[in-house]
Amino acid sequence: VNPVYEATRLAHGVGALVLLDGCQSVGQLDVNVGELDVDALSATGRKWLRGPRGTGVLYVRQALIGELEPPVVDLESATWTEPDRYRLRDDARRFELWEADVAARLGLATAVDYLLDLGVEAVAADVAARAERLRELLHAIPGVAVTDLGRHRSGIVSFTVDGVAPDDVRTALARRRVIVSVSGRTSTLLDMSRRQLDAVVRASPHYFVSDDQLEAAADAVAAVAG
Numbered sequence: 001v002n003p004v005y006e007a008t009r010l011a012h013g014v015g016a017l018v019l020l021d022g023c024q025s026v027g028q029l030d031v032n033v034g035e036l037d038v039d040a041l042s043a044t045g046r047k048w049l050r051g052p053r054g055t056g057v058l059y060v061r062q063a064l065i066g067e068l069e070p071p072v073v074d075l076e077s078a079t080w081t082e083p084d085r086y087r088l089r090d091d092a093r094r095f096e097l098w099e100a101d102v103a104a105r106l107g108l109a110t111a112v113d114y115l116l117d118l119g120v121e122a123v124a125a126d127v128a129a130r131a132e133r134l135r136e137l138l139h140a141i142p143g144v145a146v147t148d149l150g151r152h153r154s155g156i157v158s159f160t161v162d163g164v165a166p167d168d169v170r171t172a173l174a175r176r177r178v179i180v181s182v183s184g185r186t187s188t189l190l191d192m193s194r195r196q197l198d199a200v201v202r203a204s205p206h207y208f209v210s211d212d213q214l215e216a217a218a219d220a221v222a223a224v225a226g
């Protein structure tokens with residue numbers, strides 16, 4: 001987990017604005033835009049929030065709304081006032097479009113309610129515990145390297161298996177009903193280039209993953225590692 005507040009402080013120090021990509025944190029961590037002091041945050045509904053695909057949220061600091069022009073303008077975000085002029089709305093709706101998938105939005109709202117009912121802090125603690133347990137299990141397997149860095153680690157567990165391409169690891173695990181994904185260098189170019197990694201296997205155990213399933217996942221990785 002990156003030190004967002006510290007990065008924001010440095011960015012603000014040179015007059016930059018900060019848009020935080022919270023796609024992998026909202027739903028697994030307690031993300032507080034006020035404490036982090038970010039100017040804007042975007043997040044998807046389909047990952048840790050467990051909402052429908054194609055949904056997401058954008059937060060923009062109130063005082064900044066009037067200064068930001070949305071990339072696309074339609075009759076929801078603006079009023080056509082003269083043949084060659086339009087006026088953008090003053091509020092956050094200037095970032096919205098007229099047409100939207102209402103059912104998906106209702107699903108997103110339900111996912112958020114579900115998370116709030118469980119408690120964001122409880123979910124964060126559960127996810128952190130599962131990820132650490134999986135790292136522990138993977139660490140014990142010869143030929144497996146956990147590649148996560150940092151003092152504060154997230155629910156994403158990245159690893160490689162000596163001599164087996166990450167795509168092949170994913171396929172072999174899927175056969176045992178263990179679902180993981182693969183992150184390639186282009187997903188995180190600076191970090192993976194520096195560490196000479198081409199791809200890593202990525203497991204994201206959420207709160208609903210049981211201890212038995214974590215152990216079964218580690219057994220499956222051990223079988224692949226041979």
Ligand SMILES: Cc1ncc(COP(=O)(O)O)c(C=O)c1O
Pocket residue numbers: 021023024044045046054056
């Ligand atoms: C950090 C990060 N940002 C953005 C995205 C894009 O999410 P979406 O396609 O739901 O907008 C992803 C998804 O892979 C992601 O991991």
